[in-house]
Amino acid sequence: MEKFDVIIIGAGAAGLFCAAQAGQRGRRVLLLDNGKKPGRKILMSGGGRCNFTNLYTDPAAYLSHNPHFSKSALARYTQWDFIDLVNRHGIAWHEKTLGQLFCDDSAQQIVELLMKECQQGNVTLRLRSEVLNVERDEHGYTMQLNGGTVQAEKLVIASGGLSMPGLGATPFGYKLAEQFGLRVFPTRAALVPFTLHKPLLDHLQTLSGVSLPTVMTAEDGTVFKEAMLFTHRGLSGPAVLQLSSYWQPGEFVTIDLSPAQDLDVFINEERAGHPNQSLKNTLAKVLPKRLIEVLQTLAVVPDVTLKQLNSRQQSELVATLHQWRVQPNGTEGYRTAEVTLGGVDTTQLSSKTMEARDVAGLYFIGEVVDVTGWLGGYNFQWAWSSAWACAQAL
Ligand code: FAD
16 A cells, blocks of 8 residues: 555646645645546636636635635635746736736646646656545545555545536546535536527527627626627627526526617617618627627517617617527536536635545545636636645645
8 A cells, every 4th residue: 555645636727736735845745637637627728728817816706605715715825826836937928808817828838837846746646547435544545546555644635526527527526525424515517608499599590600799697686798609509708608607597698789889879879860771780880790680580670771760669679789688598518618616515624724624634625616716717716726725734
C-alpha cells in the first residue's frame, strides 16, 4: 500500500491547483484522474482560450443555497492573485468584455501553468485511475484503485459536476459525499442553451446563427444584458446561458429584442420622415432583417406601411418586441451545459478550509460544491479560490 499525506480526486481546475499549492507547502500529494490527460475542461474552455477569471468577481455572481459560503475563499484568493500567477508564467491575456479575461494564445497555457506548479510541488499525478472504493479508519482514507491500494490522512474531492460526460464528468463526488453522510442538493444543468417547443421552433429554426443584443429577464426578476443567439434547437448566446441558471421548467423568459432603441419613439420618428416606408424595412434598420421576416410570418409584424400602422397595432408590436415572452421547452442538458447547479451542501463544510464539519480530513472543492458562478470566468475563479483555501489547511 502506497501512503501519501493527501489524495486529491480529479485533475481539473480545482484539483490541479489544490495539488500544486499543497505540494508546494511540503505535503506528499497524489492527484488522481479518470481521464487520459489533466484539465480537459480547461482545454475546451472559452472557445479554446480559457476565460480564466473575471475582473469583477464578487460573491453576488454565484448561485448557492447558502450565498455567504463563497465569500471567505473568494476574498482570500482573489482574481488578482490568479492574474499575478498568470503574469508570473508570462501568459499574455486580454479582457474580452464585462471583465472576462482570456489567454491571447491558448487554454493549453493554463494547463501548462498548473502542471508546472504541480511539478514544483512534487505532485504525483496518476491518470486513467478509477477509484473502486473508499474507506475511512483511524489512519485516514484507504482507496482501492484499478492499479493498487493507496492511503492518506486527507482526501480532497475535486471531481467536478455532471456537465459534459464526454470530458470525464461523473457523479463520483456526490456519491462519495452521500457515503459519508453529507447532504447533496439535487443537480441541474446550467449555463446551457434553451430548447423550444414546436411550432415556434419550426419558425425560428431558419434564424439559426442570427445573434442580437438583448436584455433577458427570468420570472424571479433576474436580468442579464447580453447577446442572444438563435440555434437550430432553440436559443443560446450569453444572455440565455446566464438566464438558464435562474430558470425552472415551465417558466417564461422575457426578452427585450431592442434594448438600445425605444421602438415606439423610433417608429414615430420614421413615420414622420417616411410615411410610405414599409414597417418591415423600417424595423430592419434596428433589428436583424431575417428576424423581422420570421416575425412577419408569425403575424407579430403586420405587412403594412408606416402610415397604415394603427396605434393599437403599434403598441402591440412594440410591447412584443420589447417584452417577447418565450416559454422554453427545456434545456440541452448536461451534454452541452458548462456547469452543474446544486451539489454538496455547503452548510456541512467549513467555508475557510472546505473540510466537512463532521468528517475529519474530507474536503470538497470546485464545482462539486453547491456554488455555481455566472458565465464569464467566475467558475474557474471559484475553482482557484476554493482550491487555495483548502490547500492552506492540508
Ligand atoms: P473539472 O474541471 O470538471 O474537473 C473534474 C475532474 O475530475 C475531471 O478531470 C474529471 O475527469 C475528474 N473526475 C470526475 N470523476 C472522476 C472519478 N470518478 N475518478 C477520477 N476522476 C474523476 N468556466 C469558466 O470560468 N470560464 C470558462 O471559459 C469556462 N468554459 C467552459 C467551457 C466548457 C465547454 C465547459 C464544459 C465548462 C466551462 N467552464 C468555464 C466551467 C469550468 O470548466 C468548470 O466550472 C471548472 O472546470 C470546474 O472545475 P473542477 O476542478 O471543479 O471540475
